[in-house]
Amino acid sequence: MSTSGMKSSTRQLFGTDGIRSVAGEYPLNPATVFAIGRALGARLQRRDRSARVIFGQDTRESSAWIAETLARGLKESGIGFASAGVLTTPGVAYLARTHKFAAGVVISASHNPWQDNGIKLFGHDGMKLPDAIEHEIEAEIFAHINELAGAHGEPTKDAHDVLPGDSKLRSDYVEWLLKSIDIAPLRGMRVLVDGAHGAATSVAPELFERCKMQAEFLNGAPDGKNINAGCGALHPEYVAKKIEAERHYALGITFDGDADRALFSDARGHVVNGDAVMLLAARDMQKRGVLRHNTVVATTMSNMGLEKALRESGIKMLRANVGDKYVLEEMQKTGAALGGEQSGHILFMDGDATTGDGLLTALRVLDVMARTGKSLDELVTDLKEFPQVIRNVKVREKLPMEHLPTVIAAIHMAEGELNGNGRVVVRYSGTEKLARVMIEAESEALMKKHVDAIAGALQEAIGE
Numbered sequence: 277m278s279t280s281g282m283k284s285s286t287r288q289l290f291g292t293d294g295i296r297s298v299a300g301e302y303p304l305n306p307a308t309v310f311a312i313g314r315a316l317g318a319r320l321q322r323r324d325r326s327a328r329v330i331f332g333q334d335t336r337e338s339s340a341w342i343a344e345t346l347a348r349g350l351k352e353s354g355i356g357f358a359s360a361g362v363l364t365t366p367g368v369a370y371l372a373r374t375h376k377f378a379a380g381v382v383i384s385a386s387h388n389p390w391q392d393n394g395i396k397l398f399g400h401d402g403m404k405l406p407d408a409i410e411h412e413i414e415a416e417i418f419a420h421i422n423e424l425a426g427a428h429g430e431p432t433k434d435a436h437d438v439l440p441g442d443s444k445l446r447s448d449y450v451e452w453l454l455k456s457i458d459i460a461p462l463r464g465m466r467v468l469v470d471g472a473h474g475a476a477t478s479v480a481p482e483l484f485e486r487c488k489m490q491a492e493f494l495n496g497a498p499d500g501k502n503i504n505a506g507c508g509a510l511h512p513e514y515v516a517k518k519i520e521a522e523r524h525y526a527l528g529i530t531f532d533g534d535a536d537r538a539l540f541s542d543a544r545g546h547v548v549n550g551d552a553v554m555l556l557a558a559r560d561m562q563k564r565g566v567l568r569h570n571t572v573v574a575t576t577m578s579n580m581g582l583e584k585a586l587r588e589s590g591i592k593m594l595r596a597n598v599g600d601k602y603v604l605e606e607m608q609k610t611g612a613a614l615g616g617e618q619s620g621h622i623l624f625m626d627g628d629a630t631t632g633d634g635l636l637t638a639l640r641v642l643d644v645m646a647r648t649g650k651s652l653d654e655l656v657t658d659l660k661e662f663p664q665v666i667r668n669v670k671v672r673e674k675l676p677m678e679h680l681p682t683v684i685a686a687i688h689m690a691e692g693e694l695n696g697n698g699r700v701v702v703r704y705s706g707t708e709k710l711a712r713v714m715i716e717a718e719s720e721a722l723m724k725k726h727v728d729a730i731a732g733a734l735q736e737a738i739g740e
Contacts, residue, residue, distance in 0.1 A: 289417065290410040292599035292706025296385050296394035299338035304393055306345050308421065312395060313349020315416040320378045321354050327378035328356040330371045330445070332363035334384040334475040334534050337500030338393045343383045346395065360449075361441015362478040362498075364535035365396060366633035367449040373402030373630060374452075375445070384475065384534040387510050388707070390501045402630035404601040450483050456627060457639050459487045461646035466490040467527045468541075470515045472508030473498040474533035476634065483635060489642075492525075494518075503533050509620055512539040512547045520545025527642065527652060531634045536600070537620035538634035540641060542652040550620040551582040552656040553641060557622065558591050558614055559655075560644045566613060566626040567591070573606045573615030575599075576701045580716055581661040588658075599706055600632045662698070664716040665723045667731040670740040671711050674704045686733040690715065690726035698722070702730060709740065 289295050289303050295312070297304045303312075320327040329350055333339035347357050355378075360371060365382045372380030380398035388394075397405050397413075405413075469484065469491055471477040477496045484491035494515065495507040507514050509532035519528045519541050528541030540548040554572055561567035571592045574582065583593045596606040600621040607615045607625055616622035621632035622640075629636060645652060677684060683702070690700050698717030705712060713730045715723045 289414050290407075292601070293386065293404075294382075294394050294396035296388065296392060296707045298391055299336065299342065299393040304338075304342065304395075306341075308417070309342055309345045309395070310349040311417050311421045312413075313346040313351075314353050314420060315349075315413055316379065316381075316397070317350040317353025317355040318420075319413060319416065324378060325354065326356075328358065328376075329379045329381055330368060330375065330377040331357060331359040331381050331383070332365070332368035332371075332475075333359075333361070333382065335362055335473060335477070335498035335500065335503050336383075336385070336390050336393055336533075339383045342393055342395070343381075346381065346383075358445070359441050360445040361443070362475055363441070363446055363449070364475045364479065364633070364635065366536050366629070366631050366636065367446065367475075367479065369398045369402040369404075369631045370449050370452055371445055372398045372400060374448070376400075382534065386534050386536070386707070387504055387508060387532040390503050390505070394707070398631075403604070404631060406601075406605075446479055447482075450479055450486065453483055453635055453639060454486055456629075456636055457643040459639075462639075462642050463488040464490060465527070465642060465646070466492075466525050467529055467642075468492050468494065468515055468519055468525045470494045470507055470512075470528070470530040471496040472504050472531050472533055472535075473502045474504065474508065474531065474535060476531040476535035480531070480535075480635060487639075508532050509537055509539050512541065512549075516541035516545045516547050518545075519543065526645070529638045532620070535634040536632045537617075537622070538637045539620045540638075540652060544653060546653060548652055548656065550616050550618045550622060551579050551661070552659050553620070553622055553637065554578075554614065554616050555582060555585055555659055556644055556652075556655040557624070557640060558586060559589055560648075561614055561626060562589065562591060568611050568613040568626075571610060571612040571614075573603050573610065573612045575603060575617050576703070577618050577714060579618065579661045579664055580699060581659055585659050598703060604631070662716045662718060663720050663723060664714065665727050667713045667727045668705075669711045669713065669731050669734045671704070671709055671734065671738045672740045673738055674709070674711075675738055677702075680734070680737050682737055683730065683733045686726070686730045690722075690730065693722055693726070694719075700726070700730070702734075711738075 368380040368382045382396040385392040385394040512530045515528035530539045575598045596602045603615040613626040622637045701714040715727045
């Protein structure tokens, strides 16, 4: 049994991917956002009085005032800052580590709807902050929040004039992406790209144009409220259906709101997820001698079929907790050069990337296709996924598992009947008030029976 993320955390602000909530509500109300800026600024000021912070944001209408309010908190602590404007999360990570910024701040709620937003923090090395440092920052926020409450203004409606984006910074990131592979073989490849009306729209058109590809873009007109709306990484079938109908694209690419992950569609209109990407990347890296220790780090959510396909290629698969920062921690611990999540976060550590990057992932997939002369479906044709079902349950609170005896009993019952021919994973979302129940098995009847039983137990015990 895996109950990743089911224990309650002592942190009250940070989840598995920064701070996230409905924009304007705690902890993304102006007072707390200002306090976050002050706390981060005070921490940086103690270490380096000349420290500067780089900002980037997605296309939500709340991103501008959140960035402006956070920046005022930093300024009050004596910290300078620059803004790249609308930019992907990995773009900010790149700028933090290459342009001598003390930290990177991303205003985004990734795949969440437009009403939500979030704050992600990166260190000067372009890495997401470890839990221990987030604990320290959070303690500082709470230590001063009473003092800081009231020291802010209301959200500034013309906040985009306060933090104008520097297009040169965005271009530097594009240049780095272009140098990550040999782009010459990509010339003329025809791809269909879903920008999710999100951060990818600020750089993807330039990137694919510079690669001299025939790229057609969908959902590339953000209006502040349409990010992820029926498109993006939660709806990869949107692109897949168009490719299936038209049949003249080599690949479909789907980004999420902040473009730190990507999902794909093959030329026949079949969705290709992060597990398949890890498989083709692992084999390619193994062949080139850069798959360190012949090891890939996935998560508890990756399909058993991936583990089996990797094993048949002589590649070991390790599992980390859900969240790309936890995948990265396991990669650093074991020395692995490749890791990722079924959801499309892929970490390539055979170069100088420090976080999941949907644009880099897309280039790497295209690169393998071009060098091998194989289509995407040919590259992953032997990936036979075990049937898997995932059920989300809205919860009013995230109680530790040991406080939910009926849920534990339902999990034990499922594991007993599966008898080693499947997996049960029950975990809380790190960014939403959801419990996720995943069952993987060869028997679809058993899957349905037990996902209903576990979800029902969760609903009865802590359902919203």
